[in-house]
Amino acid sequence: MTTMTYREAVRSALSEALRRDPRVFVMGEDVGRYGGAFAVSHGLLEEFGPERIRDTPLMESTFVGAGIGAALNGMRPIVEIMTINFSMLAMDQVLNNAATLRYMSGGQLSVPVVVRMATGGGRQMAAQHSHSLEGWYAHIPGISVLVPATVADARGMLLAALEEPDPVFIMEHATLYPMEGEVDEGSGACDIRKAAVRREGQHVSLITYGACLWKALAAAERLAEKGVEAEVIDLRVLRPLDSETILASVRKTRGAVIVEEAWRTGGFAAEVSAQIMENAFDVLDWPVQRVCGVEVPAPYAKHMEDASLPQVEDIVEVVEANLV
Amino acid sequence: MADFRMPSLGADMTAGELVAWLKQPGDLVRKGEVIAEVETDKAIAEIESMFTGVVERLLIETGAKVPVGTVLAVIRTEGPEEEAPAPTVSPPAPERRRAAGGRAARTPAAGRLRVSPVAQKLADEKGVDLAGITGSGPGGRIMVRDVEEAIARAQAAPVPPAAPADRALRMRQGIAAAMSRSHREIPHFHVESVIDMNRAVAWLTEENKQRPVARRLIYGVLLVKAAALALKKVPDMNAVWSEDHVELRREIHLGVAIALAGGGLVAPAIHNTDTLALDELMARFRDLVQRARAGRLRSSEMSDPTVTVTNLGELGAESVFGLIYPPQVALVGFGRLTERPWSVEGRVEVHKVIHASLAGDHRAVDGYRGSAYLAEVERLLQEPEKL
Amino acid sequence: MNDQEMREKVLIVLVELAPEVDVHALRPEVRLRDQLDLDSMDFLNFLIGIDEQLGVDIPEADYPHLATLDSIYSYLRRKLAELPTEKSS
Structure with a gap:
């Protein structure tokens, strides 16, 4: 096992893929000479050259579209978009091409493109760099949406995404890049179908993904001091969603709190909540609760940004209000 | 061997306290014989054995409060015919x-x-x-x-x-549970008719003139008898609602609502009400009132009624719009016996009349039946000598 | 039987009927039904008790004379006076 940062784990996966498969290339804004907006691809240009580490213009629609085209023609492109907010410019390519071509061609076409992007707030980057829109992607059939929360997943999921025949979108929470964790560098692709139980407990299920996993785990620690054993579920994959793991946990704990940074209205937490209500209503001991982002464009000021994002105390309070 | 279980003595009963054993191991007990006393939220009830046999073991000590269905004693029965208890006094099945x-x-x-x-x-x-x-x-x-x-x-x-205060509270809670359930679950319909009581009262007055005070009848007994006989005419109403279907009953066990001193009420059954002559019915009614007030009702009396009769007219109420006691399917209410102008062949006369109402469980019976039932009660009360 | 005994016996019947009530606190001029929770069955049992205690069988037609303790006492005084002497000894 090696200790490395989340950033290094993604880079490690990129390097491995580039070395192993000549069809793989990396494309995006500042991924080459600058080393990536979050320094993920730092050093790759030197190692793999400008043919495979390609800087693109600031035109998300164009370079995502180019990635789709390359995938259609047998390549294995890894496209990096700086932040999920700007990925909206490429949404037409995602929704109308990447997600649809297999269906519209009667299965003749395949789009094995991997698109990575940074998501989430907490870095004082204000309202154009901080949102959590992965739930929007999860709405779209035909693609996979991965949200690695751990260093090991950051590496293993990228490798797994390259093995998929269809488009895979990976949302990496920007606050996680400097986080350190243990990785087995010999391990290849990991499972990208199942959610993970990151902590076992019998009193409440905290269901979350991405950076909020760590807040949920901290909340579970605090709750344990009060005698409440929280089970923490890391969804890992928003589409296809692993409902079974969610429902099995809720059937055990009889209560669920879903935590995500996204806005409450129409957020992914609402989908999880609905599935619990549809499939496990009889086991609930209290209404499913959501801890979500406050419904404002992300503020710049630190104290206001903190207030707009789910915090450990918010999770603890919601559990206590319903259970203690 | 047969298990003697804590019976359910009403929709609101979940547990009962064993107050006393009236039989000991080795004692012979006959079917229908009182074997134990159980205190519920409402009263102390004498629990009858569903079997004939010899008491083998007592499993529950006096003073213990146990859920309905708990095996209280084992009775050694003899002969196959005793193995299966009669349906009317069977221990409650799990579904029930x-x-x-x-x-x-x-x-x-x-x-x-x-x-x-x-x-x-x-x-x-x-x-x-x-x-x-x-x-x-x-x-x-x-x-x-x-x-x-x-x-x-x-x-x-x-x-x-x-303690008595606690008992009153628990009775209130018991009534609250049953009536809340009734109000929540039973789609009630109400029908009412005004019944000419001239003939019935006149007949009763004549009858009572010839009777010493100890053998006199009260008009309420006529009402109960008529209410019971009317069920023969409308057998659909002699039933209980069980989960999602009607369970018809063959024998007619009419419940009679009895107010208790200090508040609350019970509505035990007068068994085979339709078969009892008025004298016998009067004696049973008197006995039931006394035992209800002393808290000495029997288990089958608490659980058997299909329809309950309540007479609230004595305090002056003109009409009753009642709530059904689940799982029964109807409640018959009588109001005040009073005098009213009454049209007889185009002439107005002063007649004694009474308002009779029926609250029906619309899941089990329809207004048509309810109306037919009241019409039959009215018809029966026009021929009091036949009651 | 003197008047005091007659009244005591009436109260004994009432005590049996309504053991929870302090019968000595009843107001003799106020309707019994307004003071005790008596229904028609109770009332009939009261009359049966009077018959047992005092040997007076009160016909139904006389029920209206029995509304209060005062009226019950005066009715019974009149009835007892009408009875053959050996019964009242």
Whole structure:
């Protein structure tokens, strides 16, 4: 096992893929000479050259579209978009091409493109760099949406995404890049179908993904001091969603709190909540609760940004209000 | 061998306290004979054996409070015919208990009782009445832990006998549970008719003139008898509602509502009401009132009625719009016996009349039947000598 | 039987009927039904008790004379006076 940062784990996966498969290339804004907006691809240009580490213009629609085209023609492109907010410019390519071509061609076409992007707030980057829109992607059939929360997943999921025949979108929470964790560098692709139980407990299920996993785990620690054993579920994959793991946990704990940074209205937490209500209503001991982002464009000021994002105390309070 | 179980003595009963054993191991007990006394929220009831045999073992000590269905004693029966208890006095089957306790507390749409789904499910399974539980969740919601505690409490034994004030409170809670359930679950319809009582009262006055005071009849007995006989004409109403279907009963056991001093009421059955002559009915009625007030009702009396009669007219009420006691399917209410202008062949006369109403469970019977029933009660009361 | 005994016996009947009530606190001029929770069955049992205690069988037609304790006492005084002497000894 090696200790490395989340950033290094993604880079490690990129390097491995580039070395192993000549069809793989990396494309995006500042991924080459600058080393990536979050320094993920730092050093790759030197190692793999400008043919495979390609800087693109600031035109998300164009370079995502180019990635789709390359995938259609047998390549294995890894496209990096700086932040999920700007990925909206490429949404037409995602929704109308990447997600649809297999269906519209009667299965003749395949789009094995991997698109990575940074998501989430907490870095004082204000309202154009901080949102959590992965739930929007999860709405779209035909693609996979991965949200690695751990260093090991950051590496293993990228490798797994390259093995998929269809488009895979990976949302990496920007606050996680400097986080350190243990990785087995010999391990290849990991499972990208199942959610993970990151902590076992019998009193409440905290269901979350991405950076909020760590807040949920901290909340579970605090709750344990009060005698409440929280089970923490890391969804890992928003589409296809692993409902079974969610429902099995809720059937055990009889209560669920879903935590995500996204806005409450129409957020992914609402989908999880609905599935619990549809499939496990009889086991609930209290209404499913959501801890979500406050419904404002992300503020710049630190104290206001903190207030707009789910915090450990918010999770603890919601559990206590319903259970203690 | 047969298991003698804690019977359900009403929709609102989930547990009973064993007050006394009237038989000991080795004693012979006959079917229908009182074997134990059990205290419920409402009264002390004398529990009859469903079997003939010899008491083999007593399993529950006096003073213990146990859930409905708990085996209280084992009776050594002889002969195959004693193995199967008669249907009318059979111990409650699991489905029946579920109907009694579980459905009693279905979460109301209006949100009167806030219950979590899993708490509701557990209560359904265990036959716990939620109305008696204080919810510990936000806004008083009943959580699963509250139901678990209630079950643990009901199983904890023994408990000290309830103080009278406590007993009154528990009776109130018992009535509250049954009536809340009735109001929540039973789609009531009401029909009413005004019944000419001239002939009945005149007949009774003549009859009572010839009787010494100890053998006199009260007009309420005529009403009860008519109400029972009318069920023969409308047998659809001699039934109980069980979960999702009607269970017709062959024998007619009319419940009579009896107010208790200090508040509350019970509505025990007068068994085979339709077969009793008025004198016998009067004697049974008197006995029942006395025992109800002394808290000495029998188990079958508490559980057997299909229709209950309540007479609220003596205090002056003109009409009754009652709530049905689940799982019964109807409640017949009589108002005040009073004098009214009455049209007879185009002339106005002063007649004694009484308002008779029927509250019916629309799941089980329809207004047409209810109306036919009241018409039959009216017809019967026009021929009091035949009652 | 003197008047005091007659009244005591009436009260004994009432005590049996309504053991929870302090019958000595009843107001003799106020309707019994307004003071005790008596229904028609109770009332009939009261009359049966009077018959047992005092040997007076009160016909139904006389019920209206029995509304208060005062009226019951005066009715019974009149009836007892009409009875053959050996019965009142």
